[in-house]
Amino acid sequence: MYTQALDMQSADAAPLDEAALEQRFLSRVDAEEKIEPKDWMPARYRNTLIRQISQHAHSEIVGMLPEGNWITRAPTLQRKAILIAKVQDEGGHGAYLYSAAETLGVSREQLIEQLLSGKAKYSSIFNYPTPTWADVGAIGWLVDGAAIMNQIPLCRCSYGPYARAMVRVCREESFHQRQGYDLMMHLAQGTPEQKRMAQEALNRWWWPALMMFGPSDANSTHSGESQRWKIKRFSNDELRQKFVDFTVPQAKFLGLAIPDPLLHWDEAKQQHEFGPIDWTEFDQVLKGNGPCNAERLAARRSAHAAGAWVRDAASAYAEKQRRRSAALAA
Amino acid sequence: MNTPLQDSRQWPLYEVFVRARGGLDHKHVGSLHAADARMAIDHARDLYTRRQEGVSIWVVPSKDITASDPAESESLFEPARDKIYRHPTFYEIPDEVKTL
Secondary structure, eight states: OOOTTSBOOOOOSSOOOHHHHHHHHHHHHHTTOOBOTTSOOOHHHHHHHHHHHHHHHHHHHHTHHHHHTTGGGOSSHHHHHHHHHHHHHHHHHHHHHHHHHHTTTOOHHHHHHHHHTTOSOOOGGGGSOOOSHHHHHHIIIIIHHHHHHHHTGGGGOSBHHHHHHHHHHHHHHHHHHHHHHHHHHHHHTSOHHHHHHHHHHHHHHHHHHHHTTOSOGGGOSSHHHHHHTTSOOSOHHHHHHHHHHHHHHHHHHHTOOOSOTTOEEETTTTEEEOOOOOHHHHHHIIIIISTTHHHHHHHHHHHHHHTHHHHHHHHHHHHHHHHHHHHHHO | OOOOOOOGGGOOEEEEEEEOSTTSOEEEEEEEEOSSHHHHHHHHHHHHOTTSOOSEEEEEEGGGOBOOOGGGHHHHHHHHHTOGGGSGGGSOOOTTSOOO
């Protein structure tokens, strides 16, 4: 990923007017060319990407918390190793995405500050609690499953650094979903108590997972332009529908019931019809009133503060090495 | 040089290149912040090679890379455009001439 720290050469040698530049930009997007950091782009495109990529990065970082919570209590050593690997991946995804956002001219420092101050948004899903081990399985299966549905089209997004980061993310995300389903399968085929635990986790995560696709198309404020710019390839409702159609048979295989009395197969439409989503809940969680909003931010802040001495020590060590090699050279 | 202790929040950016297997070129895979080059290698190991993606890593301070200007790419690459005789397919060789 190229970055804003790259040596910028004399820009605007022969300034074209804004409209001509935008026209050229749009025809490149239409031709499925990738836009790279140093290319001209409309300010709205840049700002939309900064908002979307940084929210995405924050979501990966905060997403480490609900599952990290279970690392010390995983039932077997293997499950523990798997969970550590998954949580580490989420941290890595955050790092790829922060780098991609930085190519647009925002600094890492600003991004972290926005997250810690509570100013930045992140996916509402991570403000729900993980009371049982089965929640770890449900997150992998449903939350990562929904994330994949959203992220696969982003691999073809018009902005090069974001698209390349997403290719890497998607490759790893598949492991996340499969380990979650595998965990659910073991519980669903286990004792009646284990199966009940799996069912309860599905009940908790089903609706929040559907909300991950964002507001329905009629109320989505950012969709139009994002689709024109090929940042977004499918609408929220299209992706949500696809997720339901993929997931219903998976639940059936587990012998678990989707918590929606209105869910049924529509033969004419060749898709599953499902009940209405409680958007008041979505708005509340997004506004910061979800079950764990305060807890998540507090955990992030304390991790950041507790790690300060490590960062300072690394800086001091690097400085000492620099001085030593300078003294040697002198 | 007696520079003040750098703020860890402003660690420089490094571009990371990974050689996937012996015999292949190092390929750009992404970037990361680190206090120094040594730490950049360690972080690159954790960030870009968690699944045996590489056998060798290069890191380069991003500020040391000079890139061509996209606004001038047309004039920069134009000279090669009309020199199609540089490609072997430019030359028509009769079928009966073999192994050429």
